[in-house]
Amino acid sequence: MLRQCFLRCLLDSHAPIKLPHNVEIFIGRSKDTKIKDQSCSRQQITLRADCEECEVEIKPIGINPSGLDGFALQRNGVYKVKHGSRIEILLNNYIHVIDFDPPPDTEVSNNNKRKLEDEKHEISPRKKSKTQSELEQSSNIKEAMEDIWEEVDRGEVYVFTTKGVKSSQKIAAFDMDGTLIKTKSGKVHPVDTNDWQIAFPQASKKLTEKLNEDYKIVILSNQSPIGSGRVKVDDFKKKIEGIVAKLNVPIQVYLATGKGFYRKPAPGMWKVLAEQKNDNLTINMDISFFCGDAAGRAVNWAPRKKKDHSMADILLAENLGLKFYTPEQFFLGHSIANVPMIRPDFNPKELKPEAFNDSLISKEKELLVLVGFPGSGKSFLAKEIVERSGNKYAIVCRDVMGTWQKCASEATKLLQQGKSVIVDSTNPDIESRARWTTLAKNMKIQCRCARMMTTKAHALHNNKFREIMKIKHVPVNDIVFHTYKNKFVEPTLNEGFLQVIEVKFNPCFDNKRAENMYRYYLLEK
Template identity: 70%
Template sequence: MVRQCVLRCLLDSHAPISLPHKVETVVGRSKITKIKDQACSRNQLSLTADCELCLVEIKQLGINPSGLDGFALKKDSAYNIKHGSKVEILLNQYFHVVEFDPPPDDSEERRTSLKRKLNDSQDSDSKKKLPKTELVNMSVQECSENKWEDIENGEVYIYTAKGVRSSPKIAAFDMDGTLIKTKSGKVHPVDTNDWQILFPCVSQKVAEKHSDGFKIVLLSNQSPIGSGRVKIEEFKKKIEGVVAKLNIPAQVYIATGKGFYRKPSTGMWNVLAELKNDDLPIDMDKSFYVGDAAGRAANWAPGKKKDHSMADILLTKNLGLTFYTPEQFFLGHSITNVPMTLPEFNPRDVKSTPFNERLLSSEQELLVLVGYPGSGKSFIAKQIEEKSRHKYVTVCRDILGSWQKCSAEAIKLLQQGKSVIVDSTNPDLESRGRWTSLAKEKGLQCRCAKMATSKAHAQHNNKFREIMKIKHGIVNDIVFNTYKSKFVEPTVKEGFKEVLEVKFNPDFEDEQAEKLYKMYLLEK
């Protein structure tokens, strides 16, 4: 009989994954594993089975740790595992087991051997793990050389200077406008050499924190690298120059995209906490962050322009971390009387609400939805379809491409006796008039359901989709502004039987998605 190998989910949430003989299989966040957690990479683990030797070579590819029998794997290190080994696609989560059919006879002995190999800090004759604190203290070492790494195909670049040492206390800083400023005096640097230290005391203040046992960390958004306007190799030289000028070992994180790693999202901090601090838990009460993107209003100091964003202060709100402006931290200024703006939308205020039964009608009708992109129209339409047992059917412009195609499809559905939901932004009299005219022509009632979602809330939803990589068109600010400029409040005078206001009703696939949604995701 030819031996086969599978990776079986211990919760039976999906079918066993076949591991063909000497063929690399990559698993992670996917429809196959049904893992939706953004902490899990799409390419989290590599597994290559040898069905003759009853071995599986496993490598962690993702940025967050995977596990074997409760032990964390080291990224890109290869391990040979046997029949019965417990694989955690994320450490302590998504438990699977390697199974050969037929199984080898000595599987139990091999699992015990594997455990010993994985725990380098454990006595080979002992079956008890060392306490976590002992393991941590043994693993913390100074970085022996300057090194660069990247994560998720360059979504984040990490520079670790020689001498960096992990610590429970983190002194974190933004870079531009916090540690450095342009030599040219322009808002944005003209090239990677256009920088100088912001205040004369910067190096001294940073050195004091380093002497107090803090790990010095820089977190910087640099989307021009992701867009190709700035070359990463040139920017690396700038980072090395800044750290050299500070004359203190520092670890630098550069977010090049616009997704989860970009501030105010917590992606860069998560990499630091979970992968780059030698398993030392960060003391959030003792750690802090310094940044200039604090939402300060114009003239917060004489002649000062308003801050370009709130990304830095919102990052600290997402993390529960102490925040300082550069003037506070380096110069000792008070911000008691500094005017600071607050975000228009607070995602923590969003609450689930019961379905509005008034959205359903016993009569055949056209129900016209109105609202910003990302305001929740498609979700409401889906709810109406399900609640009505599909007596309502949606025509969506995002899918069909034009209002003419939507109209043609709506006519077909009306002829079949269905009620039709019009899922489009419909901001003005002209766009809505097409549907009230069609309803009048067909002798049907036409109602309007206006989403109460604000522009800032809809933009937050759009950013959430982008970070979660939900299959949906990403909408830029021009589209939101165009909708706002065109919007006319819908009324019954347009030909609607009534106009209903519908609150956004969130629906989360899991706790991780809800946790992300409740964070500040917008920079302004």
Template identity: 45%
Template structure:
């Protein structure tokens, strides 16, 4: 240990700790991804150094670029905050900033309240979604500089996490929080019962308070806290003491999906046939069609026809005709949203055609797509028309989505709200 007096200086190395005021306030410095030979940001900026970790955030993570963490100790209690609309707003009054410096601290009460939390032993952490980085619309060094300017204004030690793209790190999924707890808190276990989260994406409706005419753009901050089991507050509730505002949660709740539900209706129906047939799927992208067919139908000898692999519906029809001539049964795994798309397969003469109508709602299908990080389809969902026997089907089965998980971690991820 080296004691420093007024006007004296020293050098902190990796994991070095600086004690202030008779060792009452320990500050530990960590560096992530600093290129060899690059001057330490902490040595350049001293106690004004900030923290921003975006190196592992998002599926298309940007490289770490002299990004470091510098924060007061590793407390068990975490006070988490969103940035945009919670800590800052635009100076211009526009919804989105017009330039990197188009920002101001949202409320004058913010700085003293954050300072008070630090004195009470909390670690203050910012969690922000910045999809513009992975989309190439926002350069990471520009956003990093903006964050450092914000914290320079606050004059407080804060740790910052940035989700730069889609995936498990993007709120409301809890990847950023897990990264904090597992890799960025110096091994100290976070006490979630003593921690909380504050954000403005809270699912509040139009006119949720006097002078607040616009509804919240999403519910992702509230759902982030809900996924974690944290106490949640809006900025107005936490910093200004306003009463709790009304809000709405998404209609689909992944926590309530039944893994023991029956697979189809009628429950006595046979999923396959010993006679040659065509099975035509109907359902949203993400409704479980492919998994269902690969699990229950294809192993029974059915030829699998899918537009994703064959490229066009014309190729699918040709594959069906070819398979039928060779004496095989066919399983058509496409969305087939309307009678026109379905009659292409039902018109095959002399072969029964059954419809498997996948009953997953649009909200459930969207959740499945987000959890699996599938690309969003451009299908016009309002084209879906409920299939009827009059279209030429010999039978219509209602297929329910029944989740099946390989392990508990996958189930825990699936049970999280994935969008707000």
């Protein structure tokens, strides 16, 4: 019987794609793959199957990198892969498997079939434990024979695997600064890469105990100074190597150098661990854990103790569904039952869809002035009004035009043409809004206000979500949010508005991946 080849989605989100013998097939963003991510090109990779030799030639041609078994592929490079190889259409995302039918041999077929069944739901926050037989197989995983540094996603993450590291279903994960080490100088931040010492005398002993219980020891650390260039990566690598040597246990270290998907509390580093750096062993989330000092403990949680600098560690654990320990709990056996803990001001898991308010669309020509934080949903609302009104409204946006004067000039032209106009800018105070009520009065049309009820914490979350998902938008720093909050005055009818409408944020997502990301805690504080 003639052998066939298929490209199968690991999550079964679409039907297998047949790869005919010796025919070049283009794979990317399409209806066939169900990929809608704009980062993925329509022609992201090409595949040419050789059904006689049971191998597939892959050539990445998209702008953004693709991956093979966890490693980035060079654009326009040519690679040959075998039955069971895992291809990431977009690096770290949209994982597919090469599947020959019948397979090259029965043994490989059975192994890969079991592997596919085990991994189909690998993105789920909790996974089933393996059988005793599978655990015995796991004990035969080869340990790392040498120390090795690797880059992931063009240096967004650095991974250091030390000699002796073995993959495991059980992960003991730790933050680094303030958890495993502290500064020698006594300062909050190290003065240089030599300013460190082990934080707890019991650290090496406790890690060794977990290693003897077949845990894989992992460090997950945010290190943005590397990404910003304030610290040289080679100097920091020496620091990490020194810390691991002092702890004297095999450790796999993950360093997030940017501010996006890989930075805690976002789950990027853990995803690299689970999907690329654990020899395809499914992590048991019920017995794995994370330990870190960024737990959101309030001031004086212990005598003369400052509040924790952030909540990044405990929120990462909550995002992943992991048991969490503070360093004092894990290394010293302290209880946190009576420790005052600060919680985030915004919980993305609790956000619910809101129905569109039809009163936002007026039968009369008008100026509709939007008021709200950056990231509060103004632009989305404006576009929705234009669409629902049948294009009776037009938008003037300060982010696009640059100044309010240019916006006012364009608004005047549009109003003269018979259009209603939506003013898409923050408009926090009476002065900024008076420009529009005055224009409406001069044009002898009504002026209403749509006040976005999105809180500062919620707007900051939205801004971080845009950054992580690489949504094209004008970058906004924290200073802009603080400035808006300080200048904000509640809009009233006394300013000249016919009506002030309160608008709740309505979440809307292009795909399930985006929604899942949005529901994570993304802010560190």
